[in-house]
Amino acid sequence: MPPRVLEKIAEIMDRAPTARRTVLALILEDPQRVLDETFEMLAQRANSSVPTIMRTCRDLGYPGLREFKLALAQELAVGGSPLNRRVRIDDDTKQVIAKITRGSVSVINGVQAQLNPDAVQAAADAIVQATRVDCYGVGVTSNFMASDMQARLYRMGVASNSYLDPHLQLISAATIGPRGVVMAITHVGGMPSLLEAVDVARSQGATVVALTQPGSKLAGMADIVLSVEVAPDPVMPVGPEAYLAHLTVIEILTVLVAQRLGDKAVARLANIQRTLETRGVDMHQHPRLDWDEAANGPSGDAP
Known part of the structure; x- marks a missing residue:
């Protein structure tokens, strides 16, 4: 040893x-x-x-x-x-x-030191040019990351989906086509079901972007690798440090995609924010609901 x-x-x-x-x-x-x-x-x-x-x-x-x-x-x-x-x-x-x-x-400083700018740039370019971006996760942390990535792309007007079930990942991979992008997110990078889906997507000509640790099986199969490595967690196979590292990479990638989409993405995001502020359930100012008034009418008298 x-x-x-x-x-x-x-x-x-x-x-x-x-x-x-x-x-x-x-x-x-x-x-x-x-x-x-x-x-x-x-x-x-x-x-x-x-x-x-x-x-x-x-x-x-x-x-x-x-x-x-x-x-x-x-x-x-x-x-x-x-x-x-x-x-x-x-x-x-x-x-x-x-x-x-x-x-x-x-951990975040470590992302800056490890992340390859050319790979991140290539990933952003591929996403912007894709006809469809399907995000795959495996496990609790990676599933959340895949869903988060899909939601970010959707808000900017990119045709995107998130598939967390292995069966649906295979269906997605079989139908994605050569102008599609698969965004595969897993720190460990060795889950057989995910590797199968990635292999099928590659056979369809899709571009595979992997967010994983360097040297993993997934990294070896991907066209573009966003590789970050963190120390092992003593409690869980994928701990909070991997979560922080992946979330940081996703934020960087989101900003780069938004830059490439330009005014279209800015206008779309502004419209979403305005709609949520004025009509959404998370408005800053909610109309006060008076249960007595609702029951008795504006005058306070029962109907």
Whole structure:
């Protein structure tokens, strides 16, 4: 079994150059803080530079900053609390709030570091040019994401559907055609039923956009891969950090699609908002319903 991150640090600490030794000491002192902060922040605390942080990661056997952070996150997840990989069972409320919010910021920063701009641009272009966009999810989190993606596209005037049932996904895939787009969303990326539907969609000539982790089976089948990776969750196979990462990618993709649709999408969204504000059930100002007046008439006298 290869040595763990913190074990590697202990092994090379004594022979590391002074600047890198300071970085290693900060990692050992509070590895979770290092995971949650940017490398610029770590460099500032170490009175060093990002290139020095990069060389330190390579000393530990990792080709880059992202690989080092991922390995560290996985190690902390395995050895952490069963509640949350950042939270200890005896943490007070203030500590829980601080640790989880810092972790959320770290996840979103990780999306920025991992997401390939060319892939996101290609996905937005494909969606705008498609005759139909069918969104597939698998599992509770991915099903929500697929439904959310479909709702966003529908509001902007893009012909879109959301299919969460494996049988309906196969029917969708068999009928989508070469100008269609399948948006497949799953963090794990290995559910056989979803892979079958994607394979059928490809056989029909559709473009497959996958939101998944790099190296998954789904990623290998997709035409366009929006790949993000988060550390394993100690409680659920797909935890809240994957949820945050996927939601961030969907928001980015939505904005890019809206930009390409231009005034048409802006006008449609404005009309939806105006309609909901004036006629919808979520109006800001509701007419007050007076049950006595409704029963007795405006004068208060019973009919």
